[in-house]
Amino acid sequence: MxxxxxxxxxxxxxxxxxxxxxxxxxxxxxxxxxxxxxxxxxxEDFKPRLGYLHSPWVGLSHFEYMFTYPDSVQVIWNTLLIASLKIAANIAVPIVFALLLNEVRALFFKRFVQTLVYLPHFLSWVILGGILTDMLGNKGIVNHLLFNLGADPVFFLGNGTWFRITVVVSDIWKEFGFSTIIYLAAMSGINMSLYEAAEMDGASRFKQTFHVTLPALVPVILVVGTLALGNILNAGFDQIFNLYNPLVYREGDIIDTFVYRIGLMNGSFSFATAVGLFKSAVGLVLIVLAYRLAYRFGNYRIF
Amino acid sequence: MYRKTIAYRWFTGFNATLLTLISILCILPLVHVAAVSLSSSSAASANQVFFWPVGFNAEAYTRTLENPIFLHSLLKSVERTLSGTLLSMALTVTAAYVLSRTFSGRAFYSWFFVFTMLFNGGLIPTYLVVTNLNLTNTMWALILPSAVNVYNTILMMQFFRAIPKELEEAAHMDGAGYLRSLVTIYLPLSLPSLATLSLFAMVWHWNSWFDGLIYITDYRHYPLATFLQTIIQGGDMRNTNIDPGTLQVLSERTVRSSQILIGALPILLVYPFLQRFFVHGLTMGAVKE
Incomplete structure (x- = not known):
């Protein structure tokens, strides 16, 4: 009671x-x-008129189709390729940049650099896509300079290989600055006496970087790296969508843009949903795996 | 000791030069667009403009700001950003406060929030839900689906947890309820974090374009980001429903550049404030003892 x-x-x-x-x-x-x-x-073979409950059941046939239809196989491959290139570059470049920035003693100069390199992160891909298509197009400023140098024009956004390069490089350009924040924070937490001890033992600054700074960053790098694994099927919808055109669909189309086009533009709701579900399911497995690994490596927890 | 060696001095000089070059490279494209937008049409199309206006004039801006469609979409964006941020912050604050308490339902609610970060229905099912709720072509379609921001809620919850429990206990002793202690103790003590998260929410809303593209069917009611997107992707006519005549005028290089710059301007304006806060806010959630 x-x-x-x-x-x-x-x-x-x-x-x-x-x-x-x-x-x-x-x-x-x-x-x-x-x-x-x-x-x-x-x-299902979904018909909006019939709804979820009455549309005919087709089992796994959309998934079978996805793995045999050349277009969708190509799209999955593009996604994996572009995403893994981005993940690798977006870990390596910020670390190197953070190490270089860490050597700067003048606080004013450090702030100046940080202010400029963090900026692109906050601009949307609509803005940056507009700027890039203008600068990299065949009438753009970059090709104008190449022409003046006597070089052949480069179709950055019209040639498949160049498109992939442009996508990866412009993504690094946008995000590398912002990604350094976590490494700079980890560096500021390193005990100064470690450097003093290394110096007593005669270590040069270069050696100190290799034997003191880098080892101290390893837990952060492992956490960032494993968590990035969950993004292996996220190749950057906003970016690709704002840069691509029919000329580079073959090499530049990724799962998300493909789902948008076949789903909302062509109205194949069911097939698009199947492709999207495949992506979400793989993402779920990878994220859970990544969090477990990150917890083991770096004691990282979200809650 | 190492700071005195010649090699290190060479390195310092080289490093400073390299960092300066990289930093400039980060804003050069923006400078170029600004220069084009302030140049004469002929100089721009002849590729004479690099990082300084040639044949300086502001005609592109007057033409952009005289365009009723552009102005209307600007207004839509402001409306969306303000109402969306207000709604999303109200939800963030209340949910974060509840999740920072110790009570029996907390574990369930936490998982209810976190699971949405791990898995989602994807584009098509979400689109169909928004359509079936008859939100298409209303402001609600732009602010409701993203109103609960799980990431911001977790950050806010961490801020709230750092506030000493004794304060709230004292308030409870004096008879204050949960809502009252949230409003009179927690909110005033977390103003900087509130400002940071609000700025992030505002930037997010201002930059969002895709929901406008799929949920608003009439281009005259697009928010600015969506409007810019269709202009920029104008080459691919299948994606736009703008009539070719309008497109012709809008896609001139100087005019387009001025539109891009106006679209980026609010972000550039709040950036100094953002920058002051985000380093602290971001690393706070990352480090745990």
Whole structure:
């Protein structure tokens, strides 16, 4: 009797907490969980007129089609290639840059560099895509300079190979500065006495970087690297969508842009959903795996 | 000791030069677009403009700002950014406060939030939900689906947790409820973090373009980012529903550049404030003891 009374009064006391979080829960339910139920159409021949319940069931045929249809196989391959190049570059470049920035003693100069290199991160790919298509097009400033130097024009956005290079390089350009933040933070946490001890033993600055700074960064690098694994099928929808054109669909099309075109432009809802589900499922497995690894390597937890 | 060696001095000089060059490279494209937007049309199309205007004039800006479609989409963007940020911050603050308490439902709610970061229904099912709720062609389609920002909520929760529990206990003693302690204790103590997250939310809303493209069917009601996107991708006519005549005028190089710059301007304006906060805010969530 006492117990239930106590339990009930506790519940009444906590009621405001449940009420406060209710709007967010409804929001997540409507726009995050409810759409998950819609994934059932990946196994149907979905007709909007018939709805989820009455559309004919086709089982795994969309998935079979996905792995045999040359276009979708090519798209999965493009996604893996572009994403893994980006992941590798977006770990290596920021580390090198952070190491160089760490050698700067003048605080003013350090701030100046940081202010400029963080900026592109905050501009959207619509803005940057507009700038890049203008500068890299065949009438753009870059090809104008190449022409003046006597070189052949380069179709940065019209040739498949060049398109992939442009995508990876421009992504590094946009994100490398911002990605250095976490390494700079880790560096500022290194105990100065380690450097003093190394110097006593006659280590040059270069050796100090290799034997003190880099080892101290290893846990952060492992965490960043494993977490990036969850993005192996995210090749950057915003970027590709704002840079690509029919000329480079073969080499530049990725899962997300493919899903958009066949789903919303061509109306193949079911097939597009199947491709999207494949991506989400692989992503889920990889993220869970990555978090487990990150926890083991760097004691990283989100909660 | 090493700072005195000749090799290290050479390195310092080389390093400073390299870092300066890289930093400049990061803003050069923006400078180029700014220069083009302030140049004469002929100089721009003849590729005479590099990083300084040639034949200086502001005609592109007057033409852009006289264009009713552009102005309307600018207004839409402002409206969207303000209402979206307000809604999303209200949800972030309340949810973060609840998740920072210790109570019986916390574990369930935490997982309810985190799972959405791990898995989602994807583009098509989400699109169909928004369409079936009849949100298409309304402002709600742009602000409701993204209203709960799980990442911001987690960051805010970490801020709240750092506030000493004794303060709230004292307030409870004096008879204050949860809502009251949130409003009178937690919010005033976390103003800097609130400002940071609000700025991030505003930048996010200002930059968002894809939801406008799929949920707004009439280009005259696009928010600015979506409008710019269709102009820039104008070469691919299948993606736009703008009539060719309008497109012709809008896609002139100087005019397009001025539009890009106006689209980037709000971000450039809030950037100094953003920069002051984000280093602290980002590393805070990353380091745990």
């Amino acid at each position: 006492m117990e239930t009374k106590k339990g009930r009064s506790k519940m009444i006391r906590q009621l405001p907490l449940h009420l406060l979080i209710l709007p967010s829960i409804i929001g997540l339910f409507l726009f995050n969980y409810y759409p998950m139920a819609g994934l059932v159409m990946a196994f």
